Amino acid sequence: MMIDPTIRDPDISYVRKIGNGMAVYKFWDSLSSFLFTIPFLVCFVLFLVAPLIFGVIISLHAWNPLVGGGPFVGLHNYTQLFRLSTLTGHDFWLGFANTAIFVCISVPLLMVIPLFLAYLIFRSPLKSLFRPILFFPTVLSATAITTVWDFLLQTQNGPVNNVIHAHIPWLVRQPWAWISIDLATIWWSMGFNMVIIYAALTQIPESTMEAARIDGAGSFRVFASIVIPQVRNVLSFIIVISTIASFNLFAQPMLMTSGGPNDSTMSLSYFIYEHGFNDFQMGPATAMAFLMGIILAIVSSIQYRLSRRED
Amino acid sequence: MLTGRRSTNMIKIFVLIAACVITLFPVAWMISTAFTPNGEAFSSIIPAHATIGNFITLFGLRDQFPIIRWLCNSLLVATCTAVLVTLIDSLAAFALARLRFWGRKVIFNMVIVSLVVPFIALLIPLYVEFAKYNLIDSYWALILPYTSNAFGVFLLYQFFIGIPNELQEAAVMDGANKLIIWKNIFLPLSTPATATLALLTFMNVYNDFFWPLVATTSTPMRTLTVGVQVVSVSQYSTNYPLLMTATLISVIPMVIAFLFTQRQLMQGVVMTGIK
Numbered sequence: 001m002m003i004d005p006t007i008r009d010p011d012i013s014y015v016r017k018i019g020n021g022m023a024v025y026k027f028w029d030s031l032s033s034f035l036f037t038i039p040f041l042v043c044f045v046l047f048l049v050a051p052l053i054f055g056v057i058i059s060l061h062a063w064n065p066l067v068g069g070g071p072f073v074g075l076h077n078y079t080q081l082f083r084l085s086t087l088t089g090h091d092f093w094l095g096f097a098n099t100a101i102f103v104c105i106s107v108p109l110l111m112v113i114p115l116f117l118a119y120l121i122f123r124s125p126l127k128s129l130f131r132p133i134l135f136f137p138t139v140l141s142a143t144a145i146t147t148v149w150d151f152l153l154q155t156q157n158g159p160v161n162n163v164i165h166a167h168i169p170w171l172v173r174q175p176w177a178w179i180s181i182d183l184a185t186i187w188w189s190m191g192f193n194m195v196i197i198y199a200a201l202t203q204i205p206e207s208t209m210e211a212a213r214i215d216g217a218g219s220f221r222v223f224a225s226i227v228i229p230q231v232r233n234v235l236s237f238i239i240v241i242s243t244i245a246s247f248n249l250f251a252q253p254m255l256m257t258s259g260g261p262n263d264s265t266m267s268l269s270y271f272i273y274e275h276g277f278n279d280f281q282m283g284p285a286t287a288m289a290f291l292m293g294i295i296l297a298i299v300s301s302i303q304y305r306l307s308r309r310e311d
Numbered sequence: 312m313l314t315g316r317r318s319t320n321m322i323k324i325f326v327l328i329a330a331c332v333i334t335l336f337p338v339a340w341m342i343s344t345a346f347t348p349n350g351e352a353f354s355s356i357i358p359a360h361a362t363i364g365n366f367i368t369l370f371g372l373r374d375q376f377p378i379i380r381w382l383c384n385s386l387l388v389a390t391c392t393a394v395l396v397t398l399i400d401s402l403a404a405f406a407l408a409r410l411r412f413w414g415r416k417v418i419f420n421m422v423i424v425s426l427v428v429p430f431i432a433l434l435i436p437l438y439v440e441f442a443k444y445n446l447i448d449s450y451w452a453l454i455l456p457y458t459s460n461a462f463g464v465f466l467l468y469q470f471f472i473g474i475p476n477e478l479q480e481a482a483v484m485d486g487a488n489k490l491i492i493w494k495n496i497f498l499p500l501s502t503p504a505t506a507t508l509a510l511l512t513f514m515n516v517y518n519d520f521f522w523p524l525v526a527t528t529s530t531p532m533r534t535l536t537v538g539v540q541v542v543s544v545s546q547y548s549t550n551y552p553l554l555m556t557a558t559l560i561s562v563i564p565m566v567i568a569f570l571f572t573q574r575q576l577m578q579g580v581v582m583t584g585i586k
Contacts, residue, residue, distance in 0.1 A: 029411075029412075030411070030412040030413050031412070032489060033406050033410035033411065033412035033415075033489065034406070034412045034413065034414065036402045036403060036405060036406035036410065036489070036493070037402070037403045037406045037407065037418055039398075039399045039402060039403070040399045040400060040402065040403035040464060041403075041418070043399060043455070043458040043459045044421070044422075044425070044459045044461070046455075046459070047433075047437065047455060047456045047458060047459040048425055048428065048433065048459040048461075050436075050440065051433045051436035051437045051440060052428070052432070052433070052436070054436040054439065054440060055432060055433070055435065055436035058435060058436060058439060063439070065438070065439060065442060068439075068442070068443065117327070117330060120323050120326060120327055121327065123323060124320060124323040124324055124327060125320070125324070126324070126327075130327045130330075130331060131577070132569075132573045132577070133331045133334055133335065134330060134331065134334055135573070135576075135577055135580075136334065136335075136338075136569060137334060137338075138580075139514060139518075139565045139566070139568070139569045139576065140518070140562050140565060141517070141518035141519075141520065141535075141536045141561070141562070141565070142518065142520050142536075143520050143536040143537075143539060143540050143558075143561075144536075144539075144558050144561055144562050145337075147539070147540070147543075147554055147555075147558045148337045148338075148340065148341045148555070148558060149337065151340070151341075151344065151551050151554070151555065152337055152340060154353070157353040158353070159340055159353065159356070162353070187333070187334070187337070191334075192580055195577045195580045195581060196580060196581055196583075199581040219319065241583075244429070247429075248429060248430070248431060250520075250521055251520045251521070255540060269431050269521075272431060272434070272435075273434075273521075273525075276434070276435045276438075277438075277525055282435050282439065285435055286435045286436065289431045289432050289434065289435060290432055292429070292431060292432070293428065293429050293431065293432035296427075296429050297427045297429075300427065301427075
């Protein structure tokens with residue numbers, strides 16, 4: 001390790017010369033240590049704490065971005081959200097229900113398929129070939145994958161319909177619109193979860209599995225009784241991160257279905273974007289975003305608690 | 312017994328090959344369509360009349376579709392952010408993990424709590440904040456919001472905690488100050504974690520869609536993800552060969568990054584799962 005011996009700590013030598021005891025030294029020591037966090041703290045305050053406080057202020061006003069302000073309306077934007085007859089209330093809960101449908105389909109599949117694939121790769125030769133290939137779509141952008149799937153899933157002459165010799169209205173009719181969005185999303189992000197589960201599988205002691213096999217347990221038995229319990233913590237982590245990621249669904253409906261048919265794939269984030277940046281209703285939109293953030297934090301902390309308690 | 316094991320191995324490999332084919336099928340279509348003349352899109356995965364005409368057309372549309380400019384924007388923004396985040400987070404994580412100072416616990420708890428704040432809650436206030444200082448549609452707006460990256464601090468914190476104390480003590484004995492200790496001991500030793508953080512940050516920023524969508528308004532300031540979508544969807548929505556050409560160009564940097572750093576990338580993904 002290269003340490004330059006010629007450079008002395010200026011603080012220490014200065015304090016020692018004055019000889020004013022530990023208190024001064026400790027103060028300078030503490031301060032100089034604190035300085036290391038300053039660049040981060042400045043960014044943290046400017047681009048996370050300030051927006052949160054600013055968001056509270058915006059949500060209490062009928063904020064118009066073109067004017068850069070608006071009249072104070074108190075909690076009106078929030079109380080609106082709990083009345084289904086209002087525009088934002090209606091859109092919030094419709095978006096919430098739509099997003100919930102997506103989460104309920106994608107999260108179980110984003111756990112089961114990667115688990116299955118990770119186990120297959122773990123138990124087969126050519127690991128270093130299969131793992132990167134299946135991981136690959138994760139590095140692509142949401143916009144790239146939606147552009148490609150939008151092309152693949154065209155009803156007229158779309159390559160997918162051609163391969164399966166069908167005429168399925170993928171992007172324009174329900175339930176196909178949800179199936180399309182789920183298909184693209186799972187194709188895109190299963191590699192991410194697979195890599196995490198695979199790493200957990202490699203941590204299982206080989207002797208444990210060997211012992212089970214000598215006792216006559218078949219492949220399925222080993223999987224169900226040895227593998228699953230050993231990776232359960234990782235699986236609950238996967239559920240939490242997949243739920244959060246799925247809940248933030250935005251690019252796929254915006255770019256694949258435009259929220260259609262009949263707003264049935266309008267996700268919560270998409271509604272918030274529409275209200276804020278197309279209708280310029282930033283006050284109500286911020287209230288929607290905050291309520292969504294609170295719900296998301298509650299759901300993920302419940303999931304986290306539940307998965308921890310089972311240990 | 313041996314034949315039984317061999318046949319199950321065959322089944323496993325068969326299933327995995329099928330999974331790989333499904334994974335690569337859309338990518339293959341994207342590439343082939345990029346080399347297909349406009350009239351012949353959809354016809355076959357192997358273009359009958361392969362052409363680079365789409366690339367020529369695309370580069371010719373310099374005003375409506377400045378894809379090289381967008382590519383440069385994306386690369387610039389992602390690189391700057393990755394460097395900034397790594398530097399800022401490394402300094403902060405070093406102090407939190409290895410130094411004693413007043414307020415250390417408070418800052419650490421703030422970092423942890425902020426991990427649950429979803430981006431959607433910050434979207435509109437961040438926009439209003441940048442609009443207030445006339446910074447919308449600038450590189451500042453595209454880079455700065457990513458620098459409050461608490462996840463990076465947490466990741467490096469966990470790495471720094473694991474470095475043996477003896478190294479730090481020996482350096483203090485030799486009279487090295489904290490900055491020297493960080494620069495000469497912790498930064499070199501944490502290269503795997505730091506490189507991973509830089510790589511993941513680069514990937515996330517390069518691929519981000521939501522923030523650049525609202526943070527930019529003029530065509531030349533768009534990043535690739537937004538530019539290809541906003542312009543293409545409004546003007547070239549049925550010209551699939553042109554869209555696939557633009558998409559292909561947009562994924563090339565990430566494909567190169569993936570080919571050279573797949574190990575670190577997958578390692579990085581695993582590190583996000585460590586608690």
